[in-house]
Amino acid sequence: MRLRNLQIILWTAAIVATVAFFALRWSSAGMQDVADAAFSPSFSLADSEGTQRTSEEFRGKFLLVFFGFTNCPDVCPTTLSEVAQVMDDLGPDAAKVQPIFVSIDPVRDRRLGLREYTEAFHPAILGLAGTDADTEAAAESFKIYFAREADAAVADGYTMSHSPGLFLIGPDGVWLRQFAYGTPAAEILSDLRSRF
């Protein structure tokens, strides 16, 4: 009888895991579709000073949100450089936009220095590195994918894969659109200007 209960528990766990796996796969694969449906992604993540920052406190501003990790020499600097260029080119309108870098590798990024990283690109960029649970919750809310991949050949033995898009959230907190990786700063700038 005890064995049977255990079997039920194990089978239930296996089914839950399978469903969760496909649900996750489906949600990341469906990213293009969700861009059309209105939703308000949210986050609550610690900044470099350890203060918890939430999506609600930025109501009234456009948010440019990018998920990445500071140990990423190719994709992340490209996007952050574009964001920095956009902020420079916005001039006085820069006050209407808050760029946010969300670390998907928060423990290592806090150790390496989050603030010096974002400031090297632009002082306006706010770096956030929350707990693992907060980070997963934010990623889920933005419907983005990230994963840690074991790689014995690189520093610390792992690297991250992630959705490299730049997400635009409106002043009311509603998702507006995604800029695909590699979108030139001028295009992001003119999109933003058309919304002011």
Added chain:
Amino acid sequence: MKSLFLSTALLLAAPAAFACGTFTVGDLTIEHAWSKATIGADRPAVFYVEITNGGSTDDALIGITTPAATMPMLHETVVTDGIASMPHAMSIPVPVGETVALSPGAYHGMLMGLATALKEGDRFPVTLTFENAGDVTVDADVLSLRAEGPDCSDAGQ
């Protein structure tokens, strides 16, 4: 005569355009070797370069080494189904008659284990190893963190 003297003087006075040197090995021409300033020495640096195969045999870049970093590797940034990752590139093909670029968002050298932070204006040697052509050492110039590539338009190349 005077104008010749003047232009020669100007040529000598002009600072060498950054990351605009040309290097050759066999039938390969290597240009635009550059890197980006790093934030500290604990994060990897990146290495970009362009290789043109002017010969009659396909070649491939199979490795890089540099005194600037203890763990240099070749990577390729790939975006599949909206997910970016950067697997190792064991070999980067350099086919006959083509120019292959290691450039942002694509193939790149990943320089892990930096000896020191790279600052804009620094220059360091990188040795490229090709399957057929062998080794060649080029100078990589460190551009700003926000650079998209070297500007060699007025370098008279």
